[in-house]
Amino acid sequence: MTPIYRGMDQAALDAGYNNSLAVANSSALLADFDQRSAALRAEYSSHLDLRYGQAERNRIDYFAGDQPGPLLIFIHGGYWQMRAKETFSFLAAGPLAHGMHVALVGYTLAPDATLTEIVSEVRASIAWLRNHAADFGGDPNRMIVSGWSAxxxxxxxxxxxxxxxxxxxxxxIYDLAPVRLCYLNNKLQLSDDEVQSLSPLSLPLSLHPLVLMYGSDELPELQRQSEQFGAARSGLPGKLVPLAQRNHFTILNELAAPDGAITREVCALAGIK
Incomplete structure (x- = not known):
């Protein structure tokens, strides 16, 4: 077999980014996410599917805290071509327990949108929240952005x-070069320009604190992506945090739990003790 990326042939590279295949019970974990999310959405049903744009998935679920406070904006994963915000509502439970407001944003999936368009949509959702979060008690000047996988x-x-x-x-994912070379690109159809202009590793680095977290039981390529980006950000605000015995899916429980490792980092950034 001919190596095409970091010594991997096509089959190895495809497997190297297939998280669902790597985690044997991923379907059961996602079903559990859906069930827990449905329960939270039933409890916080006042501000669901707020429209920020014209596309069908340009909607935000806003879970308001008990009093005015900082806002966590969460962006779901699924390699830009799967999943929906509704599956991940359960994650709001952790930050809500500390008085944070939480907004989950939706966006158009590939191939119905290019990655350039997806980035623009997510930016638009954050801009909408900056203009409207105060209507629900969120502080538009204390917004923390977070997301999983894509x-x-x-x-x-x-x-x-x-x-x-x-x-x-x-x-x-912080370097899109391997994404363009593997099965994920069937729907994304990344251009050379997009690989360069949409890879955070290739762009000017943010001076705002950015915490990079990943599970020690994740695929080696997923771990490398975080480690490489963390090394690139050395000396800048933020840190690289590997979480022991967490895979690509179980790591999310660290945000859903009030005392979870990810919840603690979110609260620290928001100034909540």
Whole structure:
């Protein structure tokens, strides 16, 4: 077999980015996420599907805290071509327990949108929240952006949005070069220009604190992505945090839990003790 990236042939590279295949019970974990999310959405049903743009998935679910406070904006994953914000509502439970407001944003999936368009949509959702969060008690000048997997990439791409004071990127993708070479590109159809202009590793680094978190049980390529980006950000605000015995899916429980490791980092960035 001919190596095409870091000594991997096509089959190895494809497997190197297939998180669902790597985690044997991923379907059961996602079903559990859906169930827990449905329960939270039933409890916080006042501000669901707030429209920020014209596309069908340009909607925000806003979970308001009990009193005015900082806002966590969460961007779901699924390699920019799967999943929906509704699956990840359960993650709001951790920050809500500390008085934070939480907004989950949706966006058009590939191939119905290019990655350039997806980034623009997510930026638009953050801009909408800056203009409207105060209506629900959120502080538009204390917004933390976070996301998982593809959402980690989108987090890194949106750190310069006005009102964002820090970010927590979870199990993210920061170099799109291998993505263009593997099965994920069937729907993304990344151009050479997009690989360069949409890879956080290739762009000017944000001076806002950015915490990069990943599980020690994740695929080696996913771990490398975080480690490489963390090394590039050496000396800048933020840190690289590997979480022991967490895979690409179980790591999210560290945000859903009030005392979870990710929840603690989000609260620290927001100034909550």
């Amino acid at each position: 959402g980690g990439h989108l987090t890194a791409m949106c750190m310069d949005e006005p009102g964002v004071i820090g970010g927590v990127a979870i199990s993210g």
